[in-house]
């Protein structure tokens with residue numbers, strides 16, 4: 001490099017175009033103050049944003065600015081441009097969709113995670129990311145009284161996904177793999193079952209995984225799936241030459257908080273060879289309390305389970321805990337090792353590589369916020 005070039009010399013003497021660690025310290029304090037102020041005043045704000053479509057975009061310049069701006073301007077724009085278009089999910093008067101609680105330790109942990117900037121595709125890509133994830137997910141097994149077999153120290157294990165929809169989709173991919181191992185039926189002949197009250201993510205997961213059909217099973221007067229109706233639907237599909245392959249029970253449906261009888265559904269599903277998944281995305285957190293655990297009776301009989309700490313456990317989005325009773329079909333279905341991903345630790349088989357437990361390769365350090373909370 002020619003250090004005598006006049007243009008380069010003047011660039012070297014002007015301040016660097018990026019934020020220095022010292023400036024980051026200063027602006028970081030201002031941002032934390034901004035968040036704390038927001039939490040203090042949130043109750044005085046209207047819950048729902050009242051902007052019209054396009055209002056927020058109209059406040060933005062047509063092209064990205066060429067020149068840097070002082071950081072204070074960005075904070076001012078946060079109040080001027082962003083806040084009018086914010087619907088306040090953390091407001092005490094928030095009763096839409098579902099609760100998505102946040103908490104200061106969770107936000108601080110996510111900040112650290114962003115600062116570290118890890119991408120934990122393999123154990124060796126950052127051992128702490130993987131080991132803390134396995135460990136806190138094992139803690140949750142005890143906290144929610146889930147089967148011991150679901151611990152990473154046993155045949156199963158837990159993994160953090162981005163959403164319950166991802167978790168259910170991945171369960172269906174594992175179910176598809178296991179069904180294909182057991183017979184030579186094409187995936188278009190595979191049928192998935194869930195209750196008419198189940199979350200739309202079950203249907204979507206079935207579409208993405210290529211299942212041939214989804215049957216929405218009739219519910220009783222408490223909106224719970226009727227096991228006899230499930231059995232009848234399975235029998236009809238077998239008679240029609242189809243392959244019943246997957247059933248999703250829900251513990252706490254989104255619209256009606258209905259609880260399917262997991263144990264009775266298992267008695268229908270297991271003999272028929274179906275993969276049984278439980279969607280407890282919203283209500284799963286309640287199982288911390290012993291008095292609610294009767295709602296998950298029969299949980300030791302299922303193949304996979306999802307609940308979202310990002311809904312009701314004070315962990316900010318995204319943090320979806322997905323468990324399998326046997327990790328074999330899951331990792332067999334999703335494991336593909338490119339030459340550049342081979343490494344000594346993985347080759348020994350003594351570490352968990354979470355890329356084999358999810359669709360994406362890269363993954364954030366989500367476990368830190370779960371741990372801190």
Ligand SMILES: *Cc1c(COP(=O)(O)O)cnc(C)c1O
Nearest residue numbers: 163164165199253254279281282
């Ligand atoms: C919220 C919810 C989902 C979807 O959760 P995401 O994490 O947004 O995909 C799925 N199932 C149930 C029962 C839910 O309450």
